[in-house]
Amino acid sequence: MANSVPDLLLRKTEETFGCQMDILRTYGKYLKPSKQARVLAILDALNDDSGLSQYELGCRLHLSSAMVNQYLRSMQQEDLVRFKPRDGKSYHYELTAEGQACRESMFAEYSSETVQLYSRIKRYVKSRVLGLERSGRTRVVLFGAAETCEVVLSALMDGGLTVLALLDNDEEKHGRVFHGHVIGHPALLEQIDCDAVVITSFGKQQEIFEQLSSFSERKGIPIVRM
Missing domain, CATH: 1.10.10.10 (Winged helix-like DNA-binding domain superfamily/Winged helix DNA-binding domain)
Incomplete structure (x- = not known):
């Protein structure tokens, strides 16, 4: 993409x-x-x-x-x-x-x-998270509160996944409401009982993936990139 x-x-x-x-x-x-x-x-x-x-x-x-x-x-x-x-x-x-x-x-x-x-992008997003739904990993955390996240939230509306939290590295965004979700600090991830983390950023996927890799290994929780 x-x-x-x-x-x-x-x-x-x-x-x-x-x-x-x-x-x-x-x-x-x-x-x-x-x-x-x-x-x-x-x-x-x-x-x-x-x-x-x-x-x-x-x-x-x-x-x-x-x-x-x-x-x-x-x-x-x-x-x-x-x-x-x-x-x-x-x-x-x-x-x-x-x-x-x-x-x-x-x-x-x-x-x-x-x-x-826009419709094609939504279909692409759905295809990326389809494996989570099929495997029963339905409780997800989204990481990255920007334009891409809007697409992901829209794509997930009629699916079987539940968004537990929305996190972002930008401190200026913390506490703000983004399409019904309060943006939280990445440290909150340790306190959330989720099944997977979806990186909702096209531009910083690799950076965020590396940031979350140790968490993923310790918890056995998959990280999904768009």
Whole structure:
């Protein structure tokens, strides 16, 4: 799995697909923005703020001025964007009716693809913990309270596993409520009668696994990595 997945979770629709989508912020090894994604990001940015200059668009979307100019010229030719003089030296850009319709159509396609990706991630998570359920190890502790954990919690909702606790190494998170679970200190693991620990972090799996290896050996409790 890639360490970075766009929004990884689909929180609420307005949070995941709302203002200034993070399409262009994903530069992972496996997920990179396409031409269509960049066009949608530009349309979305202009929908939120028609007063943006070419330079401001580039800064906001992490694109060079030359690339932004190339996209804007192409979108102008397709009557998606209208150039408006800002002063004697620069312009700002507005969506045309065609541009707004294009944005909505592309947005629907993007949303559909993201939902499909989310569903695949959930199926992957379920496949990773299926062995625990089959072996009767149903009382689990989750380690890692971040975006990946949200996916895991969602995937486990209709399964046979019971989440006893949610732990994290980040002291600033301790005591906070995360999707109905109070985040605890890793030391609490010694006091919990669990059947397994599931590492709910794609980015720090190996680090956490090594941290828990001695506990696993002493207690005979398996550690499941995503």
